[in-house]
Structures are given as structure tokens and as C-alpha cells.
Amino acid sequence: MSGKYQQAGFHLIRHDRLWQEQEHDAYKAKGKLTEPTVCPDYGAVFHQGRWQWLEAPAGAHSATCPACHRIHDHFPAGFVTLKGSFVQEHRDEIMNLVHNEEKRERTEHPLKRIMDVDERGDEVLVTTTDIHLARSIGDALHHAYQGNLECRYNPEQNLLRVEWMH
Numbered sequence: 001m002s003g004k005y006q007q008a009g010f011h012l013i014r015h016d017r018l019w020q021e022q023e024h025d026a027y028k029a030k031g032k033l034t035e036p037t038v039c040p041d042y043g044a045v046f047h048q049g050r051w052q053w054l055e056a057p058a059g060a061h062s063a064t065c066p067a068c069h070r071i072h073d074h075f076p077a078g079f080v081t082l083k084g085s086f087v088q089e090h091r092d093e094i095m096n097l098v099h100n101e102e103k104r105e106r107t108e109h110p111l112k113r114i115m116d117v118d119e120r121g122d123e124v125l126v127t128t129t130d131i132h133l134a135r136s137i138g139d140a141l142h143h144a145y146q147g148n149l150e151c152r153y154n155p156e157q158n159l160l161r162v163e164w165m166h
Contacts, residue, residue: 027066027077039065044110051110067111067129076115076127078134079161083123086145086166091124094141098126101140105133131160138162 037046038056044065045054051065070077080098087094095117105112112133118125128134135151142149147166153159 027069027075033063034061037061037063039063039068039110041065041068042110053107053110065111067113070129071113071115074115076129077131077159078128078137079159080126080128080134080137081123081161081163082126082141083163083165084147085122086147087124088122090145094145095124097140097144098137101137102128102133105136131158134160134162138164 032049033046035047036054036057038044038060039046039051040062042065043056044051044067045056045060046052046063046065047054064072082094098117099114102112102114109130112130113128114133115127115129116125118127126134126137128137131153138149138151141147141164145166147164150163152161152163154161
């Protein structure tokens with residue numbers, strides 16, 4: 001028997017397996033919401049286990065969606081930093097692409113939203129309610145204009161930092 005196995009009773013136990021870490025997202029519902037539930041701030045409806053764009057039925061429960069909760073707390077899940085002289089020279093065109101990517105994603109996924117756009121000198125910082133939106137904005141910029149794209153994910157905080165430079 002190799003060193004990876006140890007006999008315990010009649011079953012072999014492997015000691016070289018990776019442990020599945022639990023995702024710690026304070027903004028994810030702890031339990032299942034009562035259906036249907038409508039977000040009073042944004043109008044998205046929790047139905048069939050996910051937030052969707054639906055007409056809110058009469059008598060629906062009310063609860064703030066995770067995206068609105070993040071917005072109220074000023075606690076983004078994604079940070080997209082845009083740097084370089086190209087960003088300043090083509091600012092309007094780039095920001096149109098950023099907002100169009102958000103609209104495309106938000107059409108199907110109401111929790112994917114831009115929280116804020118902050119211009120800091122020669123940088124633009126876009127914060128998002130979702131890590132996947134931050135990644136798709138970075139990918140869209142890289143696809144359209146090339147440049148350097150770097151993504152850093154922090155699993156402990158469920159946080160993604162995307163930096164695009166051109």
C-alpha cells in the first residue's frame with residue numbers, strides 16, 4: 001500500500017485529497033427566501049430560486065436583494081481599475097463599453113450592477129456588486145482594445161480586483 005492510503009476498518013482512507021473550502025459571502029442569503037419576494041429598492045423578484053426581472057405579483061414578500069444591500073453598505077465585490085493614456089484619450093468610448101457590458105449582464109442577472117465610477121487623475125475606478133461583472137468588463141475591454149489585463153481574486157473576501165492598462 002502506498003503512503004497516500006491508510007487502512008481504517010474495511011475502508012481505505014485517502015489523505016491527499018483537497019478539502020472543499022466554504023464560501024463566506026455575507027451578502028448571500030443564509031436561507032431560502034419565501035417566493036415570490038420583491039426587492040423594494042430595485043424591483044427585482046426572487047422566483048424559482050434566483051433574482052429575476054419579473055412583474056411583482058400581488059402579495060409578494062419584500063426583502064432587499066444582495067446587490068442593493070452591497071450598494072447601501074458601500075461594499076463592492078468587484079473593482080475595475082482603468083489606467084493609461086489610452087483611457088484618457090478614449091474615455092467616452094471606453095465608458096460606453098463599460099456601461100453597455102453592465103446593461104448586457106444586468107438584462108439576465110439583476111444582481112450584476114455598477115455601483116460607482118470614480119475618476120482619480122489619470123485612473124478610472126469602476127466598482128461592481130458582483131465579481132463576475134467586474135471580470136466581464138475587464139474581458140470586454142481587453143477584447144476590444146487589447147492592452148494588459150490582470151485579475152486578482154481574494155476568496156476569503158469574495159472580492160475581485162481587475163486592472164486594465166493601455
